[in-house]
Amino acid sequence: MINQPIRLVSSNPxxxxxxxxxxxxxxxxxxxxxxxxxxxxxxxxxxxxxKQVYKRGEVLYRVGQPFEYIxxxxxGSVKTYIFTDDGRVQITGFHIAGELIGLNDIDSRVYSCxxxxxxxxxVCEVSIDRFQELVEKSPSIQYQMLKIMSGxxxxxxxxxxxxxxxxxxxxxxxxxxxxxxxxxRRNYSxxxxxxxxxxxxxxxxLGLAEETVCRVLARFQDEGLITSQxxxxxxxxxxxxxxxxRG
Amino acid sequence: MINQPIRLVSSNPxxxxxxxxxxxxxxxxxxxxxxxxxxxxxxxxxxxxxKQVYKRGEVLYRVGQPFEYIxxxxxGSVKTYIFTDDGRVQITGFHIAGELIGLNDIDSRVYSCxxxxxxxxxVCEVSIDRFQELVEKSPSIQYQMLKIMSGxxxxxxxxxxxxxxxxxxxxxxxxxxxxxxxxxRRNYSxxxxxxxxxxxxxxxxLGLAEETVCRVLARFQDEGLITSQxxxxxxxxxxxxxxxxRG
DNA sequence: CGGACAGTTGAATGAATTCAACAATCGTGG
DNA sequence: CCACGATTGTTGAATTCATTCAACTGTCCG
Numbered sequence: 001m002i003n004q005p006i007r008l009v010s011s012n013p014x015x016x017x018x019x020x021x022x023x024x025x026x027x028x029x030x031x032x033x034x035x036x037x038x039x040x041x042x043x044x045x046x047x048x049x050x051k052q053v054y055k056r057g058e059v060l061y062r063v064g065q066p067f068e069y070i071x072x073x074x075x076g077s078v079k080t081y082i083f084t085d086d087g088r089v090q091i092t093g094f095h096i097a098g099e100l101i102g103l104n105d106i107d108s109r110v111y112s113c114x115x116x117x118x119x120x121x122x123v124c125e126v127s128i129d130r131f132q133e134l135v136e137k138s139p140s141i142q143y144q145m146l147k148i149m150s151g152x153x154x155x156x157x158x159x160x161x162x163x164x165x166x167x168x169x170x171x172x173x174x175x176x177x178x179x180x181x182x183x184x185r186r187n188y189s190x191x192x193x194x195x196x197x198x199x200x201x202x203x204x205x206l207g208l209a210e211e212t213v214c215r216v217l218a219r220f221q222d223e224g225l226i227t228s229q230x231x232x233x234x235x236x237x238x239x240x241x242x243x244x245x246r247g
Numbered sequence: 248m249i250n251q252p253i254r255l256v257s258s259n260p261x262x263x264x265x266x267x268x269x270x271x272x273x274x275x276x277x278x279x280x281x282x283x284x285x286x287x288x289x290x291x292x293x294x295x296x297x298k299q300v301y302k303r304g305e306v307l308y309r310v311g312q313p314f315e316y317i318x319x320x321x322x323g324s325v326k327t328y329i330f331t332d333d334g335r336v337q338i339t340g341f342h343i344a345g346e347l348i349g350l351n352d353i354d355s356r357v358y359s360c361x362x363x364x365x366x367x368x369x370v371c372e373v374s375i376d377r378f379q380e381l382v383e384k385s386p387s388i389q390y391q392m393l394k395i396m397s398g399x400x401x402x403x404x405x406x407x408x409x410x411x412x413x414x415x416x417x418x419x420x421x422x423x424x425x426x427x428x429x430x431x432r433r434n435y436s437x438x439x440x441x442x443x444x445x446x447x448x449x450x451x452x453l454g455l456a457e458e459t460v461c462r463v464l465a466r467f468q469d470e471g472l473i474t475s476q477x478x479x480x481x482x483x484x485x486x487x488x489x490x491x492x493r494g
Numbered sequence: 495c496g497g498a499c500a501g502t503t504g505a506a507t508g509a510a511t512t513c514a515a516c517a518a519t520c521g522t523g524g
Numbered sequence: 525c526c527a528c529g530a531t532t533g534t535t536g537a538a539t540t541c542a543t544t545c546a547a548c549t550g551t552c553c554g
Contacts, residue, residue, distance in 0.1 A: 107394030147354030163410035207411035
């Protein structure tokens with residue numbers, strides 16, 4: 001059975017993630033790096049509210065709306081994207097279970113991007129006001145937040161490298177491997193998975209035309225690197241894929 | 248007199264920056280958003296150490312070096328950049344007076360990018376250990392840090408939009424206007440300034456060839472949008488420039 | 495079943511790159 | 525202070541990788 005977690009909360013501690021249990025939402029993984037004590041996690045419990053489910057295509061928030069919640073994805077997936085003034089769109093991230101959304105905008109009163117569910121998606125909405133109270137009570141949680149955001153900055157920088165310097169093949173290979181790693185961390189299969197996003201979304205994210213993504217995937221398939229049936233992806237030769245991703 | 252600040256520390260409070268005086272380094276602007284009280288700023292003084300000067304081309308830190316300091320630029324400018332495995336480079340940021348360097352990597356033990364002075368540059372090196380102690384004492388400072396990093400994520404996302412979706416002309420126009428805004432905040436002239444980075448650096452940052460940057464600047468000059476003499480830039484028609492940047 | 499959407503493939507086009515040659519400027523050492 | 529080599533910037537011509545346009549197929553879901 002593909003894309004089914006073995007145990008969603010069994011994330012390997014050496015990866016720097018600790019599972020957090022939330023009374024209101026049931027068990028989920030907030031993916032805060034290690035370093036929280038018992039009282040910290042109870043504090044977290046106290047502010048993590050409003051479990052919510054969004055269906056495919058539904059919007060979590062729009063640009064300019066008052067910034068109210070940080071979102072922790074429990075299951076499913078979400079895309080976030082920003083706009084140019086003339087309406088072009090750039091997808092800035094795909095977010096799967098265990099990831100946080102809304103970290104940009106903490107210094108702002110409004111959301112700077114739009115978030116939309118790619119499939120049926122369950123999230124916990126964390127009130128920013130209560131979150132702010134929390135971090136003032138618990139410096140260690142706040143320091144964990146600094147770390148998470150620091151990691152997000154690094155992730156974005158790698159994306160800048162991809163967008164600025166990589167060829168179409170390198171981009172697609174990098175993308176597949178990045179997804180693979182994230183699934184692996186969550187105990188999904190790193191070699192076989194379903195894409196929840198369209199070719200068009202992938203292309204948008206990678207700075208490519210949708211047709212280019214198709215062609216590259218077709219080439220990868222011809223060369224025996226992957227098999228793909230629409231959104232079902234199978235990474236056959238990860239090593240060669242890694243070589244391509246590296247350039 | 249171009250590129251001379253009227254008063255370096257007179258930054259308009261409405262911009263969300265408060266000038267911070269550091270006993271060890273003299274007066275400089277750390278550009279922490281408003282919200283610190285007197286005891287916070289004394290705390291900051293106590294950890295901001297090691298005023299340091301780097302000459303053009305000198306390296307502040309390299310990839311893989313132990314992460315020891317966050318840097319606050321006092322004067323001059325610094326570029327930060329990352330590498331692909333095969334040695335390609337992507338410049339991820341140019342940093343001028345009042346800006347912080349090293350915020351990515353807080354969750355890491357090593358620097359993930361390299362930083363190099365573009366000209367004679369004075370910085371304050373802030374020990375990460377002492378910084379961590381500080382933020383545990385002062386939640387308000389830490390929350391300011393969250394805000395700064397949140398802003399950095401947003402800035403990087405705009406760069407992703409630029410790299411993924413904008414034409415060469417839009418990129419260069421956006422770049423010039425971004426520099427202009429940053430100079431303006433620091434009471435430098437927003438219309439006339441010197442670039443401390445080469446065409447090659449600009450192109451690298453914007454995902455363009457150096458020659459393309461030249462050609463676009465030449466076109467802008469032909470069309471009366473700017474005048475440029477090598478690194479001396481004069482924005483003549485900001486409104487049209489803004490229109491181009493928007494697409 | 496049918497209409498809409500998503501994905502694929504081919505051919506023509508184009509924006510930016512690469513290659514190349516040259517010009518202007520910088521800076522270092524005599 | 526000047527000269528000269530190195531660096532940086534500029535411009536033209538050829539090339540290329542990805543895009544755009546177009547036609548078509550497969551799949552999903554009401």
